[in-house]
Amino acid sequence: MAEKDVFLTVEGLKKLEKELDKLKTVKRKEVAEKIKQALAFGDISENSEYDQAKNEQAQLEERIAKLEMILRNAKLIDDEDISTDVVSIGSKVVVKDLEYNEEMEYTIVGSAEANPYEGKISNESPVGKALLGKKKEEIVEVRVPDGLIKYQILSITR
Incomplete structure (x- = not known):
């Protein structure tokens, strides 16, 4: 392998x-x-x-x-390499669930470091993949087992 x-x-x-x-x-x-x-x-x-x-x-x-x-x-992942213009690995992203009007903060990390209970989601997870490369204010659709979730990106920080 x-x-x-x-x-x-x-x-x-x-x-x-x-x-x-x-x-x-x-x-x-x-x-x-x-x-x-x-x-x-x-x-x-x-x-x-x-x-x-x-x-x-x-x-x-x-x-x-x-x-x-x-x-x-x-x-x-070097903090200096983390863009605040687009979501990348290492970004802290605040998103709003458009259906439930709830805000959540995620840190996008590699799969070895992922821990959803700490708000750290993998770049390989459905939500992580969908957020990567997106900009502030963009609406992101994520296909999950329960259907489709729509998030709006509110902020991107390091």
């Missing part, structure tokens, strides 16, 4: 680097200790603690590999 560029803000990059460091230095030791304790129980053929610890180890190593791949392919 070809690796693609992963867009990250400075904040997102630091967060992922911190998580990777914790997984490698703290979590690996914890899992190794669990495996060691499970082996002390003897026969591993029917040792559920051993199986659980090995599964946890596999999940941990998978997450470490994923984070390393993300960081290897990271393209840093």
